[in-house]
Amino acid sequence: MECTLGQIVSQRKLSKALLKHSNTVGKSTIMVTAEELTGNNDYVELSFSARKLDDKDFFSKSDPFLEIYRVNDDGTQQLVYRTETVMNNLNPVWKTFKTSLNCLCSGDHDRILKCSVWDWDSNGKHDFIGEFEATFKEMRGAIDGKQVQWECINPKYKIKKKNYRNSGIVILNQCKIIKMHSFLDYIMGGCQIQFTVAIDFTASNGDPRNSCSLHYIHPYQPNEYLKALVAVGEICQDYDSDKMFPAFGFGARIPPDFKVSHDFAVNFNEDNPECTGIQGVVEAYQNCLPKIQLYGPTNIAPIIQKVAQAASEELHIRQAMQYFILLILTDGVITDMADTRDAIVHASHLPMSIIIVGVGNADFTDMQILDGDDGILCSPRGEPVLRDIVQFVPFRNFKHASPAALAKSVLAEVPNQVVDYYNSKGIKPKCPSEFESSRTFSR
Template sequence: MPFAHGAAGPRAPAGMGDVPEPCPQAPLAVLSKVELRVSCKHLLDRDTLNKSDPCVLLLMQSQGQWMEVDRSEVIKSNLNPVFAKIFTVDYYFEEVQKLRFEVYDSHGQAGLGTHDDDFLGGMECTVGQIVAQKRVTKPLFLKYGKFAGKSTITIISEEISGNNGYVELAFRAKKLDDKDLFSKSDPFLEIYRIDDDRSEQLVYRTEVVKNNLSPIWEPFKVSLNSLCSCEEKRKLRCVVWDYDSRGKHDFIGEFFTTFEEMQKAMGENKVQWDCMNPKYKIKKRNYKNSGVVVLLDLKIHRVYSFLDYIMGGCQIHFTVAIDFTASNGDPRNSCSLHYINPYQPNEYLKALVAVGEICQDYDSDKKFSALGFGARIPPKYEVSHDFAINFNPDNDECEGIQGVVESYQSCLPKIQLYGPTNVAPIISKVARVAADEERTKEASQYFILLILTDGVVTDMADTREAIVRASYLPMSIIIVGVGNADFTDMQILDGDDGVLRSPKGEPVLRDIVQFVPFREFKNVSGAATSPSCRERRSSRAFDVRERERERELAPLRRGPESRARSGERRTRSRPCCPAHGQCHVPCAVCRVSSCRERRSSRAFDVRERERERELAPLRRGPESRARSGERRTRSRPCCPAHGQCHVPCAVCRVPCAMCRVPCAMEMRRGSIQPRQWGQGALEGDLLAGRLQGWRALAPAEGISSVPRALVASPVARLSAPEPDTPPRAALPTRSLPPSR
């Protein structure tokens, strides 16, 4: 049995009006939001004295595992519950999204049980099935596919129309009827929406106020889409009940209204309705009402998306926060994530530039705030979690992305990396600026906070609270995980697997956080891998390089006639690879461009097939090579003078064209024993090999003498033996294969 545990809104931009909100995220797939309402009938009674206290868990399958998305409230002593909780899920039309609804018997403060006796039944379906049918009723099943008696579950779906505003309501009642004999009533209020087909959908259920005939219920928030389907004249039915612990609630009275009528309660005005009991109205002549329900306050909040702010003329205010905790490593060490390499930027700079270049297009002044956290800063070297990296607390802005990079590089030598990784102060600081901007009449700025960190935050509870508060402001947060740490816990802040909630249980108003592990999105460049072709990063990166090579070789496969017609040169004079000689095709290892004239299309195809057979093990990926017992890297030298290769030249099969030292393939065949080459390893052997290779080549080319440049070349001079070192035996001369 699968089981898993788990103020006013932003001001409208000038000239926007009531703009329907697009999806808060912009994924590659088509996304829409769907609301699911759940009810059950004829549930199993697992309790001895009372009836079951059901609760529904919603789980979604992700990467083969069931993850809890949300859960409903617990309804006491009820075998036919109608849950007020509304589940909101993302709907992707082109994906199969599997859902599982599990019903459990709750045990008060002990929570949901995990034993089979507490399981009342489950049902699996897909989001597409619910959306297509709009109303799905299916039987519940126990373990091993057994029916849970006559138990059924009903799910009603409704797609969110796009207007994602919400309303805050505050009700109270006066002089309600007393339904209890020895005490006063325990009233609670339910609000139902009447649909076009005359069916009623439960919108909200208030808490129970014990022993009170004039209760004041807590204010609550509900979306306009759930309350009235964004139709102000749609009828609403409000019912007042007297709570009974056995589940048999006593009916006190009801009244009908519309959202249009409720809006009269805005400001200091109040609206009230007579709570009527139809049976009493018929039986009693002098019956007036069973009490009065008063709407104390109504506030409408419009939720605007990022696109609404941008289209409304808002400018982006970009802030970057950089993690300077000690877990990044000493910046003077090349292994540190903050190490300043003079030849290439570190991962912090790569992530900063990647995001900043996009955001700067929406910023008119091109000034970015740059903050740091988790370091000791001068002059007192006290730990700070929201300091300006330009050390100007009055003005933390830098001129463009280049200004942020320069401030970052100049800041590193002045601070001491420390800890812990607290990001709540940074979020709260930017949120205060956004709140001040929202209070102005213009509200012309939208704030984006980019947090670059190398690990999981230590103040998770404070961070969740700060994010919930910031979700009411014109603000978004991008968290980029730098390095190879485990960022699994950071997915909680993203909210993709469920609604993010504060420690007190309050959900975010809108999804404003996006977490990205930088290692999954950075490009694997050729510079990251040495020309000696170490172990390939992954099969995917290898396939990308293969496609590039195929595009490069496409003109060669068309033959000499086609190349002549297209005006392409048949010869290329640029060198191919200094380590592997001048070949007829790009080197099979380092992928440097080709050089000499191709002999013929037929000979080229023969060599191409030979090279394909030789590279076949590399294309099978690291897993296949591990299963077949092959080593993922080969460390035997091909050419001691020009680097270590995995394979010899894939086409011409000759030793290195510069020094004529045999390649690793010949050493592996046993014709020549491999030797250990270190500093000063060439000595006389390299010079001897070059001279003998030249002598072998001289008769065929008609050359009578050894060129002076060959002996006096830098390689030859480096390889010349020291005066006191006896010369070693020269490598055996090896003749070149006949040219084709």
């Protein structure tokens, strides 16, 4: 059988009939179960102190700091964390710090961690106090008010001094694991991607009847709009259970009165702008072209506001279950920059991401500004975006690349944007056991 990774993770258990072998077609099925291997995404919060450390200074007490090193598979050591120095104190309490489990132990709870305590000196020649080995498995004992302790040993003293016990005690007062949820946690917990398409029908695209037009329908070769739509849409559709995609157009005069619209339904059904599957969007687009007049200007704020309104309404109904992606396909510079910035700032508070694909060879400088990678986007009133939700990609960079390469670049930031939104709202994903998917996929 054939399927995509997106179909597997969004269903968690995908069962499909075998496609080949005459004796088993329609009789046998293959079930694929998805499970994300976690451990490296989580963070750990550690609080260390020590008591009765050796005094290394003549006129004052030691100024101790603690270092933690991860021992790698090849035996090398990598510094994970160095605490601040506590001055003139043999019983220091170091500040609580946070590090990822990936950084601390590569997600391996039994990996050896080398810990050493030093007496700080201003000349940089710090005096060694002692060391010990630990594992994260041992550290996990410091929960619910319990402590974990290690003797801090100076190997030289242990050899030379008969009655030597230790150079102090290092104490872990708290070990707190902070769960970092992933994109798959939300998808496998039932979060649905709501995919909406907006297509630029301004006159700068050229007359669709002319072969030089960006909207020209070639009998054998899809135009850039169709290439971008299919490449991105075919991936997004795996995360949308009903496969119904709203499709809108902007910048055209539309029948029957031929007034300019910046958010009309491509299928001309304003009450139900949804198309069945990506192929349905393609067909609606092709049927729409002969019936409209390409015009202008290039205003994209209205369509952003329309989708933001839908996201806002859905949020009140089914919190954490719907995330909206708006794909805008446009050929040039937008003419309502101030309103667009304002709309994006508002949308950054909602479960929504905006992908803009620039079609053709126009100057897309304004689009790079909206992307926000070079600085924080602000509304005309100076209000900054709550989070980065816009990704801009010029199609010309992918003219000779595979559809997969375009889709990868276009969708690269979406998983983090989904996680950032739900984390900012303190919304945890549902556990897979709480969510029984009834979604089915067909090819």
